[in-house]
Amino acid sequence: MESHEFLDSAFAMIKDYVLDNQGKVNQHIEPSSRSKTTDTLLPLEGFSQEMLLEDVSSYLQNTVKTHKGGFMNPLWGGFNAASFAGEVIAAATNTSMYTYELAPVATMIEKAILKRMREYVGFESGFGTFTTGGSNGNMLGVLCGRQSAFPNSTYSGIDGTKLAIFVSQESHYSVLMSANVIGIGHGNVIKVKCDEDGIMIPESLDIEIKSAISNGLTPVCVIATAGTTVRGAFDPLKEIGEICEKFGVWYHVDAAWGGACLFSAKHRFLMDGVEYADSVCWDAHKMMGVPLICSAFIIKHPDILRAVSSHGDSAHYLFHDDAEEIDLGRFSLQCGRRNDALKLWFAWRMMGDSGWSSLVENYMDLASHLEGLIEQSDELEMMSSRQWTNVCFRYNDKSIENLNQFNSELRTRLIENGNFMISKSNIGNDVILRPVIANPAVEKSTLEGLVEEILQIAHEMKSGIPHS
Ligand SMILES: Cc1ncc(COP(=O)(O)O)c(C=O)c1O
Known part of the structure; x- marks a missing residue:
C-alpha cells in the first residue's frame, strides 16, 4: 500500500470519528479486562500498512470520545475543525519554535497571537511565550517573581527555603509543584483564606504577607486565580493587585481556565484588575477548545522572561547575534x-x-440553564454559587444516610452507563458532582438528558436496584 492510500484511509477514519456526535462518550471496561483484550505489542518486524489501519480503527473505537456533547468532565472538550487542521499542519510541517530561521511564519503568527492576548489582558506592552500548559505557566510566573526579587538568582542559584508564594485555598495544585521544582517547597506555599464562594479574601492575603515577612520569609509571588478548577471562582484581581503593589511582590494571574471571559463584553468584568498583574497564564486548550496543548504565558516585563530563560551564549549552534530580537527560543524554558x-x-x-465572544456567552447561558434545572428539582441542590461554567451540585434526599457515598456511587454508575462524563470533587467535607460547559457539542437538550439520567440512577439506587 502506498503512503497516499494509507493516509487517505487513515484520514477517512479520523474524519468519521471526529464528525460523529451520536452514541456513547465511553464504553466502560475495567482495566483488568482491557489489559487482556488490548494489543500493545511492539513487534520485532514492522507491521504492514493494512495492519496499521486496523490499529487506527481499533484505537479510535476504544477512546473516550471527548468531542461528544456528553463529555463535560475536565475543563476542555469538543472539536474545532480549524484548530484540528492547524494541529495536523503543525505535525506535517514539523518544526521547532526556537529560531526564526526554522520557523519564520510560525514565529510571526506566535508573536501576533501573544500581542493580541496581551492586549486583551490590558498590558500596554510586554511579551510572552507558549508553554506546555497552565501548570508550567504558573511555574514560569513564580520563576519570574523569583527573578524579579533576586536578579542574580539565574546565575548564582538560590536557597528557596526562605521564599514564600501566596495562593488561594482553592488554587490549582500546580502551584505546589512549582514550589517543589523551584526549591521553595510545599511548606512555603501559603494558602490564603477564601470566602464561602471560594473567592480569595484580600484582607487575609494582606495579613498573611505581613506575617510571612515578620517570620523572615521573602514573598516572591502572589497568584490569583481567574476561574478556579472546582467552582470556577474568580479572585478579586484589582484588590489583590493593590496589595501586591503595596508590598512590591510579583503578581501572577492563573487565568488558565477563566481567561476566555476577556472576549465577552458581558462577562469580562470577572477579570477586572487583571492589568495589575505582572504575568498571566491562559490556556486556549480549555474554554477556547483548541486541541491540547495550547497555553499562553503573557508578561508585562519581557526582560524578566528573557533573564529567566537565559543560557548565555552556550547554544551558539542555534542562536546567532543577528537574529537576537526575533528568535523566540530566547524567551522559553x-x-x-x-x-x-x-x-x-x-x-x-x-x-x-x-x-x-459568542462561544463564551453561549457556554454561560448553558451553565445557567443547567443551574436552573438543578434549582427546579426537589432532589438536586447547588453546592456553590456559580460565577463561571462550573456547576457544582449533588443529589440530596433526607432519607439518604451517607450523601457522599451516595453521590460517589451515582457518578460511578453514570460513567459506567457511558452517555455522560462529569467530574466528582469535594467542597469542604461534601462530595459534589461537577459538570463544566467547555464543549461546543453541548446543547440544552444534552443538559436535560444529563439531569434526567442522574435522577433515574438515583431512583434506581434508592430502590436497591443493583447496577447492571
Ligand atoms: C485554574 C487552573 N490552573 C492551572 C491548570 C493547569 O493547566 P494545565 O492542565 O494546562 O497544565 C488548571 C487545570 O485544570 C486549572 O484549572
Whole structure:
C-alpha cells in the first residue's frame, strides 16, 4: 500500500470519528479486562500498512470520545475543525519554535497571537511565550517573581527555603509543584483564606504577607486565580493587585481556565484588575477548545522572561547575534518546542473575536440553564454559587444516610452507563458532582438528558436496584 492510500484511509477514519456526535462518550471496561483484550505489542518486524489501519480503527473505537456533547468532565472538550487542521499542519510541517530561521511564519503568527492576548489582558506592552500548559505557566510566573526579587538568582542559584508564594485555598495544585521544582517547597506555599464562594479574601492575603515577612520569609509571588478548577471562582484581581503593589511582590494571574471571559463584553468584568498583574497564564486548550496543548504565558516585563530563560551564549549552534530580537527560543524554558500557536491562529481566523465572544456567552447561558434545572428539582441542590461554567451540585434526599457515598456511587454508575462524563470533587467535607460547559457539542437538550439520567440512577439506587 502506498503512503497516499494509507493516509487517505487513515484520514477517512479520523474524519468519521471526529464528525460523529451520536452514541456513547465511553464504553466502560475495567482495566483488568482491557489489559487482556488490548494489543500493545511492539513487534520485532514492522507491521504492514493494512495492519496499521486496523490499529487506527481499533484505537479510535476504544477512546473516550471527548468531542461528544456528553463529555463535560475536565475543563476542555469538543472539536474545532480549524484548530484540528492547524494541529495536523503543525505535525506535517514539523518544526521547532526556537529560531526564526526554522520557523519564520510560525514565529510571526506566535508573536501576533501573544500581542493580541496581551492586549486583551490590558498590558500596554510586554511579551510572552507558549508553554506546555497552565501548570508550567504558573511555574514560569513564580520563576519570574523569583527573578524579579533576586536578579542574580539565574546565575548564582538560590536557597528557596526562605521564599514564600501566596495562593488561594482553592488554587490549582500546580502551584505546589512549582514550589517543589523551584526549591521553595510545599511548606512555603501559603494558602490564603477564601470566602464561602471560594473567592480569595484580600484582607487575609494582606495579613498573611505581613506575617510571612515578620517570620523572615521573602514573598516572591502572589497568584490569583481567574476561574478556579472546582467552582470556577474568580479572585478579586484589582484588590489583590493593590496589595501586591503595596508590598512590591510579583503578581501572577492563573487565568488558565477563566481567561476566555476577556472576549465577552458581558462577562469580562470577572477579570477586572487583571492589568495589575505582572504575568498571566491562559490556556486556549480549555474554554477556547483548541486541541491540547495550547497555553499562553503573557508578561508585562519581557526582560524578566528573557533573564529567566537565559543560557548565555552556550547554544551558539542555534542562536546567532543577528537574529537576537526575533528568535523566540530566547524567551522559553524549552529548547525544542511545538508550534502550538498555529492551531490557535487557525481557530481565531475562523472564529474571529466575535466568535470567541459568542462561544463564551453561549457556554454561560448553558451553565445557567443547567443551574436552573438543578434549582427546579426537589432532589438536586447547588453546592456553590456559580460565577463561571462550573456547576457544582449533588443529589440530596433526607432519607439518604451517607450523601457522599451516595453521590460517589451515582457518578460511578453514570460513567459506567457511558452517555455522560462529569467530574466528582469535594467542597469542604461534601462530595459534589461537577459538570463544566467547555464543549461546543453541548446543547440544552444534552443538559436535560444529563439531569434526567442522574435522577433515574438515583431512583434506581434508592430502590436497591443493583447496577447492571
Ligand atoms: C485554574 C487552573 N490552573 C492551572 C491548570 C493547569 O493547566 P494545565 O492542565 O494546562 O497544565 C488548571 C487545570 O485544570 C486549572 O484549572
